[in-house]
Amino acid sequence: MKLSNLAILTATITGVAAAGFAASHARTPAEIAARKGQMQLISVHMGVIGNMARGNIDYDAAAAQEAADNLAAIGMISQTLLWPEDTAGHEESRALPAIWEDRAGFDAAWDDFSTATVALQGVAGDGLDALRGGLGGVGRTCGTCHDTYRASAN
Amino acid sequence: MRRLVLVVSALVLIGGGAVIWLTRATPLPPESIAGLPGDAARGEDVFWVAGCASCHAADGAEGAARLILTGGQRFPSDFGTFVAPNVSTHPEAGIGDWTFAEFANAVQRGVSPEGAHYYPAFPYTAYALAAPQDIADLWAFWQGLPAADTVPPGHDVGFPFSLRSGVGVWKALFAQDGFQVDADDPEVLRGRYLVEALGHCAECHTPRTALGGLDRSQWMAGAPDPGGSGRVPGLTPATLTWSQDEIAQYLNDGFTPDFDSVGGHMVSVVRNLAETTEADRRAIAAYLKALPPRP
Numbered sequence: 419m420k421l422s423n424l425a426i427l428t429a430t431i432t433g434v435a436a437a438g439f440a441a442s443h444a445r446t447p448a449e450i451a452a453r454k455g456q457m458q459l460i461s462v463h464m465g466v467i468g469n470m471a472r473g474n475i476d477y478d479a480a481a482a483q484e485a486a487d488n489l490a491a492i493g494m495i496s497q498t499l500l501w502p503e504d505t506a507g508h509e510e511s512r513a514l515p516a517i518w519e520d521r522a523g524f525d526a527a528w529d530d531f532s533t534a535t536v537a538l539q540g541v542a543g544d545g546l547d548a549l550r551g552g553l554g555g556v557g558r559t560c561g562t563c564h565d566t567y568r569a570s571a572n
Numbered sequence: 573m574r575r576l577v578l579v580v581s582a583l584v585l586i587g588g589g590a591v592i593w594l595t596r597a598t599p600l601p602p603e604s605i606a607g608l609p610g611d612a613a614r615g616e617d618v619f620w621v622a623g624c625a626s627c628h629a630a631d632g633a634e635g636a637a638r639l640i641l642t643g644g645q646r647f648p649s650d651f652g653t654f655v656a657p658n659v660s661t662h663p664e665a666g667i668g669d670w671t672f673a674e675f676a677n678a679v680q681r682g683v684s685p686e687g688a689h690y691y692p693a694f695p696y697t698a699y700a701l702a703a704p705q706d707i708a709d710l711w712a713f714w715q716g717l718p719a720a721d722t723v724p725p726g727h728d729v730g731f732p733f734s735l736r737s738g739v740g741v742w743k744a745l746f747a748q749d750g751f752q753v754d755a756d757d758p759e760v761l762r763g764r765y766l767v768e769a770l771g772h773c774a775e776c777h778t779p780r781t782a783l784g785g786l787d788r789s790q791w792m793a794g795a796p797d798p799g800g801s802g803r804v805p806g807l808t809p810a811t812l813t814w815s816q817d818e819i820a821q822y823l824n825d826g827f828t829p830d831f832d833s834v835g836g837h838m839v840s841v842v843r844n845l846a847e848t849t850e851a852d853r854r855a856i857a858a859y860l861k862a863l864p865p866r867p
Contacts, residue, residue, distance in 0.1 A: 472821050561839035570799075
């Protein structure tokens with residue numbers, strides 16, 4: 419009897435430890451990976467346009483237009499399914515609780531990005547000054563959202 | 573016995589007097605600010621670099637709304653939550669009825685027109701290093717700003733930090749004259765003035781001691797985010813490896829060299845610095861590149 423109690427206790431401890439180990443080494447939730455990929459996709463295209471605006475590379479109307487088209491396409495991805503509640507506070511994410519406390523505000527911030535990318539798409543091929551104006555509009559929406567809804571890096 | 577009582581009473585009086593003396597509010601010498609004419613156009617540049625709107629405009633204000641210094645933003649800290657006051661030109665709700673001397677003493681000494689200490693959430697220890705002419709120009713610009721009649725709630729700070737005389741002790745311990753970094757290069761010197769005086773960058777980018785003073789041995793080495801999430805990054809060459817160009821560009825358009833975007837309170841700082849000159853953004857970058865590396 420005593421022996422079997424010990425066996426059950428040992429099994430329980432092992433099981434709990436294993437579950438804990440599994441939880442701490444769980445794979446990154448697919449939604450978080452997708453969000454990071456989406457941001458990466460944005461930064462690659464912003465880089466093409468931003469480096470032209472900064473004068474680091476020559477203005478190229480066709481490349482600017484292609485990058486702006488893609489940004490506008492990314493802006494059309496609805497965010498509803500990418501930010502489930504159970505990813506709040508995940509250690510691999512800098513998403514702040516404010517996203518889930520103020521979902522309407524967060525969605526509006528993404529809509530502002532979406533609107534600004536469409537405006538950029540409309541002017542990207544019209545020369546460097548027009549591109550700079552459009553980029554400024556998009557950049558403001560990045561900052562506004564990251565001010566409120568993203569934690570500082572560690 | 574009676575003599576002992578007298579001696580003790582005398583000592584208490586002297587001790588109390590010393591504490592009052594040590595914690596008194598000391599205004600600027602009147603001759604340092606008398607008769608300075610202000611240039612409003614130059615003052616606008618001071619306004620943006622000094623970051624007044626970042627704390628005193630309404631939370632989330634954008635565009636022209638950043639010129640309405642209505643107050644109300646909340647700043648959590650280890651000592652309680654500070655609430656930015658209305659500093660608009662409204663004569664009752666704001667500071668519209670102040671004199672230039674009262675303004676200069678508030679900004680550079682942390683002393684109110686009534687002679688009380690302001691909490692150092694207001695970065696007057698940095699502004700103390702500013703040129704009096706810049707403060708006069710800033711005040712001239714201020715006169716053209718709108719009036720807002722909102723009165724924000726007071727600070728939410730518990731005992732003993734609610735005692736303002738304690739701020740006098742804090743000032744005696746932590747306020748200091750002079751710049752942190754030695755430099756000869758004119759661009760680095762200009763950057764030092766912008767960073768250490770007007771821009772008060774160290775207020776967030778330098779860690780603090782348990783009593784809330786800047787730990788100057790870790791100047792600009794990064795610190796916990798006072799808002800509670802993540803860290804404010806270090807800016808010395810030990811951690812910030814961007815080129816001078818990349819730093820200056822970030823301060824203008826808010827993008828890192830990898831085109832990630834600025835976040836947190838720095839969003840507002842970049843909006844301010846986008847209003848100043850390319851030369852000044854490059855000077856700030858030159859100063860950061862010249863900092864002694866600290867982890």
